[in-house]
Amino acid sequence: MMKVVKPRHFFLKGGRKAVLLLHSFTSNTRDVRELAKFLHVNGFSCYAPVYKGHGLPPEQLISTDPSDWWRSVEEGYYYLNREGYSQIAVIGISLGGIFALNAGQTLNVNGIITMSVPYKRDVxxxxxxxxxxxxxxxxxxxxxxxxxxxxxxxxxxSSSKCLFDFQQHLETTMEGLEKIHQPIRIMYGELDEPLYKESAAIIYDSVCTNNKSVQGYPNSKHLMTLGNDQKIIHKDILSFLKQLKW
Structure with missing residues (x-):
């Protein structure tokens, strides 16, 4: 058997403005590594955690649940705090986007970017x-x-509890969107399932901020950060971050 290397969190230390980058379900920090490198070159400090259970055999993944994964996000946020960063934006894709919305509801963040976030998912x-x-x-x-x-x-x-908890966590997140008052940019791939365009519109309509925008990318599927629109997505994210009040 081949030995599978466990993915690890990474931290790219840069300027005083920090970005917390959050990966998708069943994946790891490779989802956001290229984006982090781009933002780091442009002066931002970037931290990306690996959620508990992710990057491991699936049997270990389902022994965890969204509360464990969210705790990994919180640990990443507080790691940045301990490193001296009080100005933090959060960017997430898919499950990471759900957690970015959670961060907007419960943590002190300067801005939020979501990519490929579903407003619902069945088990x-x-x-x-x-x-x-x-x-x-x-x-x-x-x-x-x-x-x-x-x-x-x-x-x-044996996976039903983990997946049911995931479904419930998603529903709870969507019910709390009115708690979000920070600037937010909502992104989706036009080659992804139609659900994601619909979801982007629902999030846009539900958050309580006037500084919000929604954008579809014509050449992108679900993993937008690794797709054909990567360069323009990078530039759009950088533009959003630069206009935030830090």
Whole structure:
């Protein structure tokens, strides 16, 4: 079997303005690494945590839940505080975007950028995402087809609590959007599922700030930070961050 290297958080120390970057479900900090490098070159300090259970075998992932993942986000935020940063913006993609909205509701952040955030997800669609991740992870480990099939079947039997908690966390986040008063930029890929365009409009209508904008990117799928619109997305994010009151 191949040894899978566990992803780790990263910190790029730059200027006095800091950005907390948050990755997607079943993924890790590679989602936001290129964005962080770009922002760092442009004077920002960037920190990206790996959520508890992520980057590990799927059996370990489902032994955690959104409260554990959110705690990893909080730890990242307070790490920046301890490093002397009081001015922090938050950027997240997919699950990371949900957590960016949570940060806007509960933490002192200067601005929020969300990408590819769903306003709803059923457990079956979350299970599909988990199974896709599990299959790829186990193939990377070098397991044979029969063993992978068996282990995924067992995984499906035990994942329901984790995925139900995820669904509930998403619903609670959307119910609290009126608590958000910070500047926010809402982004989605036009090649992604139509749900995400609909979700962007709902978030835009629900947050309580006049400094808000929503933008679709014509060549982007779900992982916008790694897609064909990456350069223009980087520039748009930088423009948003520069106009914030720091």
């Amino acid at each position: 079956n669609s979350l299970e599909d995402r988990l199974v896709k991740y599990a299959r790829a992870f186990k193939q990377l480990e070098g397991k044979d087809k029969n063993k992978i099939t068996y282990e995924i079947r067992e995984l499906e039997k």
